[in-house]
Amino acid sequence: MFTKYLQDAFKVPLVIQLTDDEKCMWKNISVEESQRLARENAKDIIACGFDVTRTFIFSDFDYVGGAFYKNMVKVAKCVTYNKVVGIFGFTGEDHIGKVSFPPVQAVPSFPSSFPHLFNGKDHLRCLIPCAIDQDPYFRMTRDVAPRLGYHKPALIESSFFPALQGDTGKMSASDPNSAIYVTDSAKDIKDKINRYAFTGGQDTKEKQRLYGANLEVDIPVKYLSFFLEDDDELEHIKTEYGSGRMLTFDVKKRLTEILVEIVERHRRARAAVTDEVSSLNVWWMHLWP
Known part of the structure; x- marks a missing residue:
């Protein structure tokens, strides 16, 4: 890209x-x-x-x-x-x-x-x-x-x-839950982000409101830094999430929306690549x- x-x-x-x-x-x-x-x-x-x-x-x-x-x-x-x-x-x-x-x-x-x-x-x-x-x-x-x-x-x-599990982990073909693939369905992407994406958010809503998220270790924020093209929106998310005014659920939901759109667009484009077109x-x- x-x-x-x-x-x-x-x-x-x-x-x-x-x-x-x-x-x-x-x-x-x-x-x-x-x-x-x-x-x-x-x-x-x-x-x-x-x-x-x-x-x-x-x-x-x-x-x-x-x-x-x-x-x-x-x-x-x-x-x-x-x-x-x-x-x-x-x-x-x-x-x-x-x-x-x-x-x-x-x-x-x-x-x-x-x-x-x-x-x-x-x-x-x-x-x-x-x-x-x-x-x-x-x-x-x-x-x-x-x-x-x-x-x-x-x-x-x-x-x-x-890796979705955090900076200390490594993407691996042997662990399909360590990464988002362009072959993943919308459901796969949502499930992976919700279940496996390591966050810097607090473990309860009350603590999150009080202390905010640690953006340095938060994987959804790191992925948004790659894929969210609107810099103003990205800074808004970082400010709100880091301060506790935004919850982990909301950040993961926004990341899911963006990745599903990118993967679906790629899947449609790839489906149009016939064997004749892909011939070198x-x-x-x-x-x-």
Whole structure:
């Protein structure tokens, strides 16, 4: 959603890398399952509404080769084994696929990796919106880029959503109640927020009116900080909830309304993404001016 905002605001070309090979090497799943998951990921990405005339989506399994692979080799020759171990913490028990992967994620930062899109435009600079766990890959990339005569990519790093159970918890696929999914129904979302979202509110209405809520630990407020677009309303909720004039029930109800609207909108958009539209060939054929 944030990346779509950037594309809409600046009318820029966007390259989206589906790292299906990374899934296969880091998870105990087959190549075929990794590819299936990538296709499902592509549907969710397309449902966000990117400009098809300015967007190029590719999977590593299908695309790596040619100029892309040449840049991979150039990057690989610049990073010693000791350095990659220091950056990523690989051990003697890790297979060599993990050690070889970082250049694959690095080279989409360089326009020359996509000559069919940016031929003769190697001067273009790359901005990467990503989560903080991807930072090591692009620190490595920024270190290597000048040695190859390329611009360093710039990053906008985002923090993770906290688990519903609180900042001390962790979202986990093994615990479906730790997160809100775009596949959740309205009832699922309401139940999860009401039952599992950790709050900083008091345990009785009387205490809440008297002492107010601890906003620093309150998960519904943290989620509203991400999803509630009206800053004035957000500040109003924080003031009223923190002072005790608003109850936990009311905050959870507002969060539920917002998340249900977002998820329902996404579900409708995703349902419109047919297998033909989600075929990466469609996104390869549409080139921006």
